[in-house]
Amino acid sequence: MISYVVTTAHSAGYTESEKAHRLAGALRVPFVPRDDRSMAEITHEHAVDGVLVVSRHRTSLFVSDQEFFFHPGMAALRIKALLAGKTDQMVKAMDLQEGDRVLDCTLGLASDATVAAHVAGNRGAVIGLEVVPAIAALVRAGMAEARPKDALLAAAIRRVKVVEVDYRDYLCSLSAKSFDVVYFDPMFRSGVVRSSNMGPMRVLADPSPVSRETLAVAGRVAAKAVVVKERRGSPEFARLGLSEQGGGRYASVAYGILRTEGGYP
Ligand SMILES: C[S@@+](CC[C@H](N)C(=O)[O-])C[C@H]1O[C@@H](n2cnc3c(N)ncnc32)[C@H](O)[C@@H]1O
Known part of the structure; x- marks a missing residue:
């Protein structure tokens, strides 16, 4: 810390x-x-x-000469691509539909949560969990301060509910099938700094890996699927017993998917 x-x-x-x-x-x-x-x-x-x-206009944390703040730029690009009919690998891995309830267990800078909130729409719900108080506070403040010109992006940001909590505690408090999709994007075990605003994440974020026990609890909470994002080819997929999907030939990330429709295995 x-x-x-x-x-x-x-x-x-x-x-x-x-x-x-x-x-x-x-x-x-x-x-x-x-x-x-x-x-x-x-x-x-x-x-x-x-x-x-x-x-x-902004709440930022400066660490080691780097500025860390909520910025919806990446989510904006992904939403624009979706509106142009392109495939978003996370949305595909989640098989996300309008009206879905999504639990993002690793909120971070909330790009994924914002994209999920766009697809889930008004009838859906997205709750983002973040264990590091400074990150949760920055993202909460940044979301409240954000005034994007794009109305769809603004609506998506407003729909994400930020909860400062450890996902292990939160998941245990939930009843079976209380969300459609449970999502994890843990800090990668190594390599891949994913954007210039991710640098300070290395010193700020909780780097704990997702455990098999957590995955089992998430499997009971998710009515449709549990999805884990990792570096493409990561041994984490095998450790968690997940088959690696998506990502594409040139992608640096891929998704491990546990389908739970019809009951958790
Ligand atoms: C790689 S970042 C997620 C990035 C995010 N998907 C995005 O689009 O910006 C992982 C985040 O999960 C948080 N995290 C790690 N362990 C956690 C836990 N047990 N409970 C809640 N949040 C956790 C980290 O602090 C970090 O902010």
Whole structure:
């Protein structure tokens, strides 16, 4: 776990200060006034790894000179491609339909959850679980702050419900078949930095692998399928007893699918 403090941008007014105070309280980390100091000065003075900065339009965490924030760009491109009739490998692996209830156990930056919320639509539901409080707070704040021009993207973002919790605890609290699809996108065991905004994820995110026990619990919760995303060719698929599908010849990722329709095996 990294250590950090909360502050505001240089130009912040009363609203941003209030918001930064509230966020610091919720995250139980100190709020420090900006006082014209640079990020490096604050990091040094408070002996922390990062600084969470609240500005008028964005809430970001700066770690090792990298900025980490919610950005719907990748989801926007994928939704655009879907609308143009292209195949999205995650949607295909999930066999996702309008009206489906999706439990995204590894929310991260919420790209996958946003795409799922677009396909599931108004009649569906997407809940995203995130165990790292700073990531959950950033994504929650970022989703509330996001003002995309595209109405369909804006609607999809609004539909994702963020819950800060360990998926192992959450899954155990659910009754059988309470979601259609349960999805895992764990931090890859190695390699593949997937976007420039994923860099800080390496230091921030929980890197625990999905266990076979968790997969069994997820299998009872999912009415249709459990889907696990991993690096293409990853030994994780064999460890979890999942056959590797999708991805395509040039893709860096693939999906392990456990179909549960008709009952968990
Ligand atoms: C690779 S990222 C997911 C990226 C995401 N699919 C996206 O589209 O941005 C994995 C995320 O799962 C979170 N995570 C790992 N273990 C978890 C757990 N037990 N419960 C909830 N979240 C967890 C990590 O902290 C990290 O943010």
